[in-house]
Amino acid sequence: MSKPRITVLGSYNTDLTTFTPRMPQPGETILGSGFKTGPGGKGSNQAVAAARVGAWVSFVGRIGQDMFGEMALRTWKEAGVDTACVRQSSEQATGVATILVDSHGENMIVVASGANFAVSPADVEAAADAIANSKVVLTQLETPLPAVRRLLELGRAQGVLTILNPAPGQPLDRDLLALCDIITPNQTEAEIITGVPSTDAESAARALREHGARTVVMTLGGEGVLLYDDQGPRRFAAFKVDRVVDTTGAGDAFNGALAVALAEGRSMPDAIRFASATGAISVTRPGATESMPTRAEVDALLASAG
Numbered sequence: 001m002s003k004p005r006i007t008v009l010g011s012y013n014t015d016l017t018t019f020t021p022r023m024p025q026p027g028e029t030i031l032g033s034g035f036k037t038g039p040g041g042k043g044s045n046q047a048v049a050a051a052r053v054g055a056w057v058s059f060v061g062r063i064g065q066d067m068f069g070e071m072a073l074r075t076w077k078e079a080g081v082d083t084a085c086v087r088q089s090s091e092q093a094t095g096v097a098t099i100l101v102d103s104h105g106e107n108m109i110v111v112a113s114g115a116n117f118a119v120s121p122a123d124v125e126a127a128a129d130a131i132a133n134s135k136v137v138l139t140q141l142e143t144p145l146p147a148v149r150r151l152l153e154l155g156r157a158q159g160v161l162t163i164l165n166p167a168p169g170q171p172l173d174r175d176l177l178a179l180c181d182i183i184t185p186n187q188t189e190a191e192i193i194t195g196v197p198s199t200d201a202e203s204a205a206r207a208l209r210e211h212g213a214r215t216v217v218m219t220l221g222g223e224g225v226l227l228y229d230d231q232g233p234r235r236f237a238a239f240k241v242d243r244v245v246d247t248t249g250a251g252d253a254f255n256g257a258l259a260v261a262l263a264e265g266r267s268m269p270d271a272i273r274f275a276s277a278t279g280a281i282s283v284t285r286p287g288a289t290e291s292m293p294t295r296a297e298v299d300a301l302l303a304s305a306g
């Protein structure tokens with residue numbers, strides 16, 4: 001099968017990750033168990049995940065002219081991500097994420113956006129050819145909303161499948177949601193957008209559809225995935241893993257792989273299974289971008305799960 005092309009608009013951050021036995025309380029100092037510097041950012045993680053599992057990926061974003069920006073360029077080169085639509089700014093620093101990961105693999109993240117917050121609708125318009133040649137466009141909420149909206153508009157105008165991963169969560173207008181063929185929140189993000197308590201995933205998914213999104217693919221962590229489309233709600237179990245090392249980037253692995261599977265023309269249930277397997281492998285490894293599996297690894301997990 002020939003590789004499909006997708007366009008990802010989003011953030012790049014360098015992740016400064018400290019591993020810790022437990023999360024500290026406000027005002028408390030504790031001793032961590034390790035430290036790692038690596039590439040991250042939801043947009044870039046999703047772009048690299050998609051490239052590793054089998055797509056030609058064009059990335060739209062901004063980085064600074066600094067050491068962390070060089071790390072971004074090396075990362076994309078190694079993954080084969082096309083950077084023709086990436087701008088390097090002398091005025092803003094490359095984004096940075098400060099991350100704590102506890103002994104259960106759970107994380108807390110603070111992002112200093114830097115150059116990511118200079119991404120503009122004009123940057124997206126400069127990627128019009130890449131978008132028109134894509135099967136899927138994919139974006140998140142770590143870059144400004146006007147740019148996100150422009151990507152979804154251009155994708156919709158070209159008949160390209162539009163996917164919004166609304167992370168980090170923020171309230172969204174109905175007209176933006178109406179540009180989403182697929183929206184992929186986790187439960188917290190769904191609650192922020194709809195106001196429906198996260199404990200009631202099906203009602204929140206229904207509300208997202210009423211707000212304009214066509215199909216909702218809600219990630220429920222270890223509880224799997226809730227799909228809500230014209231056929232109503234359906235649930236998909238999570239893949240079991242022996243040990244969760246680091247959940248950072250698991251949602252990004254899922255989103256990148258979902259975009260590729262749909263771009264390959266797979267059915268939504270097949271695409272969710274493929275994406276879930278990709279996310280499951282990523283949590284068994286430390287780091288965000290570095291935890292993204294290859295296509296061979298994902299296919300092997302799917303084959304072994306039967």
Ligand code: RIB
Pocket residue numbers: 011013014015039040041042045096097109111142248249250251252288289
């Ligand atoms: O989704 C994980 C990512 O969120 C991290 O890589 C960090 O950079 C933040 O953007």
